[in-house]
Structure formats: C-alpha cells, structure tokens
Amino acid sequence: MAEQVKITLVKSAAHRLPKQRAIVKALGLNKVQSSVVLPDNAATRGAVFKIAHLVTVEVVK
Template identity: 85%
Template sequence: MTDQVKVTLVKSAAHRKPNQRAIVKSLGLNKVNSSVVLPDNAATRGALFKIAHLITVEVVK
C-alpha cells in the first residue's frame, strides 16, 4: 500500500501568479480550508513544492 498525503489550502490563491492558481485548481483545492487526499509521488511533491506557502501537508497511512 502506498502512502498518501492530505493537502489543505490555508491561504487563498487569489492574487497569486497564474501558474500557482492553476496548480491549486488542478490539485482539486477550491476554497480556503478545503482538503484533498493525493498519492505521495514525485509529481505530487513537485506541485506541492510550488505552492508550499499556501498549503499544509499531512502524511496519511
């Protein structure tokens, strides 16, 4: 079984760079305090790194 990460949007993506807004939307995060569980892989980690200042990340087993 692979690990997963729970990502929560804690700051708004409004007034951010367009690529950061696109990453937030593509991850499935819509509003502040919305959460989504994603697979823990290199592609996900790369996207999370780009918007690290907007989110919190928890490891889910």
C-alpha cells in the same frame, strides 16, 4: 499500501501568479480550508513545492 498525503489550502490563491492558481485548481483545492488526499509521488510533491506557502501537508496511511 502506498503512502498518501493530505493537502489543505490554508491561504487564498487569489492575487497569486497564474501558474500557482492553476496548480491549486489542478490539485482539486477550491476554497480555503478545503482538503484533498493524493498519492505521495514525485508529481504531487513537485506541485506542492510550488505552492508550499499556501498549503499544509500531512502524511496519511
């Protein structure tokens, strides 16, 4: 089974750059403390890298 990552929004995306707000929305994060589990691949890692200051990431199995 492939590795997955749990991404949790810990800071608001309000008043951030439009590109960062779009990434938060594209990942499926809506409100602060909302979480999503996504596959651990290059696309997900790249998106998380752009908004690393807003999220926490955990590896789940």
